[in-house]
Amino acid sequence: MGEFFKSRNFKILTGILAALIATMFVTAYLGGTASPVSQVAGFITAPFQKLSSGISGMAVAFFQHFLSSEQLYEENQALQEEVRNLREKLVDLDSYKKDNEHYRQYLDLKERNPTFVFEPAQVIGREPNDRFYGFMVDKGSLDGVAVYDPVITPDGLVGWVSEVGLSYAKVSTILDVSMDVGAVDSRTRDIGVVTGEVTLAKDGLCKLSYLPRENTVQTGDLVITSGLGGVFPKGLIIGTVLDLQTEKSGISMFATVQPASEIKTLSEVFLLTSFSGQGDDLAVEPPAAPERPTPSPESTADGGATSSAPESSPAPQGDTSSQDAASSQGDTASQDAASSQAADTVDAAAQPPLATPTPTPTQTPRPTLPPSSSAAPTPTPNPPATVPAPSRFDEEETQ
Amino acid sequence: MKNNRVRILAIKYAVYFLLFVLLYTLQTTRGALSLLGVRPNFLIPAAIAVAMHEGELVGGLLGLWAGTLCDLSSSSFYGLQSVILLVVSVATSLLVIHWMHCSARGAVLLTALAAALCLFARFYFEYGLWGYPGISRIVVEQTVPVLFYTVVFSPVLFWIIGKIGQFFESRIVG
Numbered sequence: 001m002g003e004f005f006k007s008r009n010f011k012i013l014t015g016i017l018a019a020l021i022a023t024m025f026v027t028a029y030l031g032g033t034a035s036p037v038s039q040v041a042g043f044i045t046a047p048f049q050k051l052s053s054g055i056s057g058m059a060v061a062f063f064q065h066f067l068s069s070e071q072l073y074e075e076n077q078a079l080q081e082e083v084r085n086l087r088e089k090l091v092d093l094d095s096y097k098k099d100n101e102h103y104r105q106y107l108d109l110k111e112r113n114p115t116f117v118f119e120p121a122q123v124i125g126r127e128p129n130d131r132f133y134g135f136m137v138d139k140g141s142l143d144g145v146a147v148y149d150p151v152i153t154p155d156g157l158v159g160w161v162s163e164v165g166l167s168y169a170k171v172s173t174i175l176d177v178s179m180d181v182g183a184v185d186s187r188t189r190d191i192g193v194v195t196g197e198v199t200l201a202k203d204g205l206c207k208l209s210y211l212p213r214e215n216t217v218q219t220g221d222l223v224i225t226s227g228l229g230g231v232f233p234k235g236l237i238i239g240t241v242l243d244l245q246t247e248k249s250g251i252s253m254f255a256t257v258q259p260a261s262e263i264k265t266l267s268e269v270f271l272l273t274s275f276s277g278q279g280d281d282l283a284v285e286p287p288a289a290p291e292r293p294t295p296s297p298e299s300t301a302d303g304g305a306t307s308s309a310p311e312s313s314p315a316p317q318g319d320t321s322s323q324d325a326a327s328s329q330g331d332t333a334s335q336d337a338a339s340s341q342a343a344d345t346v347d348a349a350a351q352p353p354l355a356t357p358t359p360t361p362t363q364t365p366r367p368t369l370p371p372s373s374s375a376a377p378t379p380t381p382n383p384p385a386t387v388p389a390p391s392r393f394d395e396e397e398t399q
Numbered sequence: 400m401k402n403n404r405v406r407i408l409a410i411k412y413a414v415y416f417l418l419f420v421l422l423y424t425l426q427t428t429r430g431a432l433s434l435l436g437v438r439p440n441f442l443i444p445a446a447i448a449v450a451m452h453e454g455e456l457v458g459g460l461l462g463l464w465a466g467t468l469c470d471l472s473s474s475s476f477y478g479l480q481s482v483i484l485l486v487v488s489v490a491t492s493l494l495v496i497h498w499m500h501c502s503a504r505g506a507v508l509l510t511a512l513a514a515a516l517c518l519f520a521r522f523y524f525e526y527g528l529w530g531y532p533g534i535s536r537i538v539v540e541q542t543v544p545v546l547f548y549t550v551v552f553s554p555v556l557f558w559i560i561g562k563i564g565q566f567f568e569s570r571i572v573g
């Protein structure tokens with residue numbers, strides 16, 4: 001045994017271990033940039049994964065027919081009927097769109113959102129032990145993909161790119177507890193933060209947090225991105241409200257949201273590499289590394305990007321405006337002001353490009369505020385600028 | 400004869416390298432060998448099996464490769480599982496050289512220990528450290544089932560890698 005520690009092998013292995021640890025620290029310091037070793041490994045494995053994913057997809061499609069239960073069969077029949085009806089309605093479209101079913105959805109999206117620059121990507125791997133259904137796609141920095149690029153499907157928002165290699169990228173989904181997206185109810189304009197939750201993630205659900213108690217959100221409402229912050233485009237459909245509950249603190253409420261995209265079974269996505277308004281409200285400094293939130297209670301109550309990075313560091317996620325507004329939950333008066341201000345800011349902008357239903361006017365009258373959140377608001381019971389945003393700790397203290 | 404030995408050993412290590420890539424592909428492919436939503440980690444038992452058969456240097460290097468692939472699919476920071484599998488593989492080799500028999504039973508035991516170390520370290524750095532609410536369910540519903548499912552494949556991979564080693568060793572002798 002002692003001979004091993006004097007051997008050449010021991011020196012080689014110790015050298016490799018030291019280099020590995022050094023690489024580990026450098027990678028952790030650089031944040032979303034994949035390490036050179038990961039880049040090489042990803043470059044080697046990506047073609048195999050792509051091939052395997054294709055074979056798996058064919059196998060799943062083949063066996064699905066035999067594994068379908070009666071209910072699935074009926075659902076399949078209903079869907080096929082719906083597809084037939086839709087095809088009848090699409091009979092006037094040109095033959096190109098008919099022959100290219102995959103790209104038809106892409107073109108629809110492109111037509112509705114001319115400023116979007118898409119990069120279609122295939123899901124090539126899913127981490128077996130990831131509860132939040134994160135996955136890996138076959139596009140990387142060589143294809144123009146960057147960290148924090150939104151990931152969508154024609155149905156709605158999926159997540160964002162959390163790490164980029166040369167030929168692959170890792171995607172964190174909206175089911176992830178570390179993900180926070182500034183959101184708004186398309187009908188009532190109640191604002192909140194869509195985030196993951198361990199229990200809900202198992203069923204493929206997420207939650208719309210920090211809703212004021214006097215919100216008018218109802219089951220079936222569409223939840224869309226607020227667009228404030230510049231990381232996600234305004235108006236991307238996130239999902240549908242399933243139910244509404246009061247937070248344990250009793251101060252605010254949250255809604256369970258069924259994501260519009262089938263995140264658990266996705267096989268193809270679009271990476272949004274550019275869109276109008278991208279990065280508009282980001283801090284002057286470049287986004288910090290995608291760190292995990294600090295264990296302090298403030299970070300989790302803050303909503304938005306602050307959940308993914310300490311408050312002292314620049315937020316990597318851009319929806320800070322809405323999230324900051326939404327985070328003012330500890331005080332009811334400031335919560336009202338923040339909600340009203342952010343909601344009016346959202347109202348002032350263009351209609352959501354992907355939200356199919358036209359939002360109806362808000363049911364409760366809201367005070368008129370300037371469209372820009374940076375402008376001085378008209379007198380409110382308690383303007384948010386003068387009230388420090390309370391943290392979750394403050395909420396608990398209040399309790 | 401020496402050139403023949405070097406060439407065959409090079410081919411053998413290349414086969415191990417590619418086997419790890421294939422195992423990684425299998426474990427990250429959607430729906431492959433999924434049991435109640437849980438999928439095994441093939442790379443940990445494979446790294447342990449190679450370490451038991453091939454000695455500390457080759458075992459350590461292939462353990463490092465297995466860890467790198469685990470890190471590639473993981474959402475935690477790079478290097479955690481690489482370091483763990485490098486160290487565990489070397490320790491496994493030394494255990495087999497000095498104290499343990501190179502048997503399937505030993506492979507199961509060592510795989511269980513290595514997998515527990517990797518999975519719980521990863522759980523701690525991904526979830527435990529940050530104190531998200533309800534993370535204990537991840538241990539019960541994800542980490543522990545993956546651990547057991549991984550160990551189940553240990554004898555199979557031990558046998559496959561043993562056969563590969565024997566195949567190439569017999570070529571050298573012949």
